[in-house]
Structure formats: C-alpha cells, structure tokens
Amino acid sequence: PRLGETSPHLRRPRRPNGLSVLVTGAAGFVGTHCSLALKKRGDGVLGLDNFNSYYDVSLKRSRQSLLNRHRVFIVEADINDAQLLAKLFDIAPFSHVLHLAAQAGVRYALQNPLSYIQSNIAGFVSLLETCKSVNPQPSIVWASSSSVYGLNWKTPFSEDDTTDQPASLYAATKKSGEEIAHSYNHIYGLSLTALRFFTVYGPWGRPDMAYYFFTKDILNGKGITVYKTSDGEEVARDFTFIDDVVKGCLGALDTAEKSTGSGGGRGAKKRVVKMPSNGDVPFTHANVSLAYRDFGYKPTTDLGTGLKKFVKWYVGYYGVQSRAKRGSDQSAEE
Numbered sequence: 001p002r003l004g005e006t007s008p009h010l011r012r013p014r015r016p017n018g019l020s021v022l023v024t025g026a027a028g029f030v031g032t033h034c035s036l037a038l039k040k041r042g043d044g045v046l047g048l049d050n051f052n053s054y055y056d057v058s059l060k061r062s063r064q065s066l067l068n069r070h071r072v073f074i075v076e077a078d079i080n081d082a083q084l085l086a087k088l089f090d091i092a093p094f095s096h097v098l099h100l101a102a103q104a105g106v107r108y109a110l111q112n113p114l115s116y117i118q119s120n121i122a123g124f125v126s127l128l129e130t131c132k133s134v135n136p137q138p139s140i141v142w143a144s145s146s147s148v149y150g151l152n153w154k155t156p157f158s159e160d161d162t163t164d165q166p167a168s169l170y171a172a173t174k175k176s177g178e179e180i181a182h183s184y185n186h187i188y189g190l191s192l193t194a195l196r197f198f199t200v201y202g203p204w205g206r207p208d209m210a211y212y213f214f215t216k217d218i219l220n221g222k223g224i225t226v227y228k229t230s231d232g233e234e235v236a237r238d239f240t241f242i243d244d245v246v247k248g249c250l251g252a253l254d255t256a257e258k259s260t261g262s263g264g265g266r267g268a269k270k271r272v273v274k275m276p277s278n279g280d281v282p283f284t285h286a287n288v289s290l291a292y293r294d295f296g297y298k299p300t301t302d303l304g305t306g307l308k309k310f311v312k313w314y315v316g317y318y319g320v321q322s323r324a325k326r327g328s329d330q331s332a333e334e
C-alpha cells in the first residue's frame with residue numbers, strides 16, 4: 001500500500017502483549033523470513049525496503065508477493081528518508097524495530113564502496129535519529145555480522161574477541177554500526193541489540209552467496225570452485241540455517257530491553273583454488289553461549305538438513321519461474 005493507505009491493522013498485534021515491529025530490509029532474505037514469523041505468531045508487522053538492485057530485484061518482488069499473501073506489507077522507501085520514517089512512526093508507534101536493511105556482501109565494495117556507507121552508516125544513523133526522537137522509543141534489534149571479527153584467528157569467535165582488524169569495507173561499516181549503536185545507547189538511552197550473524201542460508205536465500213551458486217552450478221552440471229588459504233587449508237565457514245536465525249531474532253526482540261547478544265544429492269566436481277584477498281575471511285566459527293544465556297538461542301538445523309531444504313526451494317522456485325515464462329500463471333510458494 002501507499003504510505004497514506006497504511007491501515008491500522010498492520011501495526012496492531014493480534015496476541016495479548018504482542019509486539020508491533022517495523023522490519024527494515026523486509027524484502028531481503030532474512031527480512032522476509034522474520035516478517036512472516038512475526039506475523040504468524042500474531043505480532044504487528046510493517047516492512048520497509050528500497051528494493052535496490054544489488055541482486056535480482058524479481059527475487060525481492062517474489063518475496064514481497066509471498067509476504068503480501070500473508071498480509072504483511074512493505075513500504076517502498078530508503079532508510080535515509082528521515083521524513084518518511086518520522087511519518088511512519090506517527091502512523092504506527094512501533095514498539096520494536098528489526099533493522100536488517102543494509103548493503104550486504106563483501107566483494108561488491110570493490111565496485112560500489114559508497115553504497116556501504118550510504119546504507120550501513122548514513123542510513124543507520126537516519127533510523128537511529130528517528131528512533132531517539134519518538135515517544136515511546138522503540139527497542140532496536142539489528143544485524144551486525146561475524147565479519148567484524150576480521151583477521152582474528154582464535155575460534156570459536158566470542159563477543160569479547162577483538163574486532164579491530166576488519167578485512168573488508170562491509171566489515172568496517174558493521175563494526176562502525178556497533179560503535180554508533182553504542183553511542184546512541186549511551187547518549188539517548190536507546191535500547192539496541194546487535195546480532196552478529198554467521199553466514200545465513202536457506203530457502204529464498206541470496207544469489208550472491210556461495211551455497212546459492214554452488215547449487216545452481218551443480219544442477220547445471222558444472223564444476224564448483226572451492227577456496228583454500230595460503231597454508232593449503234580449505235576455507236570453512238560456520239553456516240546458520242535461516243530458521244535458527246529467525247528464532248534468534250525473535251528471541252532478541254522479546255528480550256530486547258535487557259540484553260546485548262550475538263549469533264552463532266548430486267556430487268560436486270570441485271576445484272580448489274587459493275583464496276583471493278577480496279575481503280572474505282577463510283574461517284568463521286561462532287560461540288553462541290551468550291546468545292543462549294540471554295534469549296535461549298539454540299540452533300537446531302545441521303548443514304545437511306538445511307541445504308536439502310534450500311535445494312528443494314531452489315528447484316521449486318526456478319521451476320515455477322520457467323513455467324511462468326511459458327505463460328502459466330503460477331507464483332512462488334514458501
């Protein structure tokens with residue numbers, strides 16, 4: 001709907017003591033899943049997204065259609081638009097903001113460095129400025145990233161590890177975000193919880209991520225490229241299935257005021273090559289004990305099970321897409 005048409009039921013929770021949540025980046029991978037989960041448990045949800053073209057916009061539109069079918073709506077806007085944000089809070093005094101809008105990805109900074117500054121720093125400040133000025137102030141849960149651990153080689157990564165060596169501009173903007181968040185908490189008493197996600201994967205996932213293009217290449221009978229470090233070790237990431245991230249986000253929203261936490265088929269022909277220094281870090285491994293203590297975060301989906309769910313979605317989604325191109329009127333399902 002257009003902004004003026006945003007109807008009150010969008011923000012009002014259907015369950016007693018439910019939250020009313022503004023989800024930024026709602027047409028994104030994590031935003032779509034979290035918005036659906038909030039709606040399903042009876043919280044009020046309104047999405048916001050600028051539908052930028054960092055990756056396939058039609059995938060974002062398909063996620064939007066899915067949300068619309070569940071009566072979750074997205075205002076098409078940029079978080080830098082402070083006037084619009086103020087107007088949204090006027091219409092709907094959100095109790096919580098789940099802030100997921102960001103310029104994601106590490107390598108894109110080589111082409112478009114300013115997009116990271118615009119969304120992850122300027123946009124974040126614009127959102128915080130709005131949140132600090134409204135009454136009552138919402139509690140904010142937002143996505144930082146495991147990339148803040150940068151060139152730290154001590155695993156598992158824990159909240160009190162150093163974050164002073166970011167390996168990419170993306171990581172630098174997420175770390176800056178954490179410092180900016182700290183200052184808004186300190187000066188204005190804003191409640192802010194940063195979650196350091198570790199490589200999230202699953203249905204409706206992002207086309208710029210390795211599991212996505214591995215799946216695509218394998219299904220097309222092509223080989224895949226696997227990176228190794230200069231010591232010859234294979235690059236190993238700690239993957240988190242989307243449902244676990246959703247549980248973590250909802251848990252953090254529910255306890256937002258009191259805590260600051262963080263996260264935790266066919267055979268492939270693989271080609272192992274030396275990892276280029278493009279800003280990616282070769283190893284990640286989360287220590288999730290603080291997140292468990294603060295909001296009961298306990299990931300349950302192992303990589304094999306999660307990847308099967310992703311591949312099932314991938315085959316269904318792109319199968320549906322090609323049938324749609326041939327003229328039948330079908331749309332993507334969950």
Ligand code: NAD
Nearest residue numbers: 025027028029030050051052078079101102143197199200
């Ligand atoms: P995504 O790119 O799918 O979603 C982000 C959404 O935000 C997109 O739909 C985009 O259009 C929107 N957006 C970007 N800039 C905006 C702006 N200025 N105003 C309004 N909307 C804007 O990414 P995702 O994987 O869903 O990630 C969600 C959050 O989690 C991001 O903050 C990302 O940095 C963080 N994160 C993700 C992962 C992961 O593995 N997916 C890992 C660590 C951190």
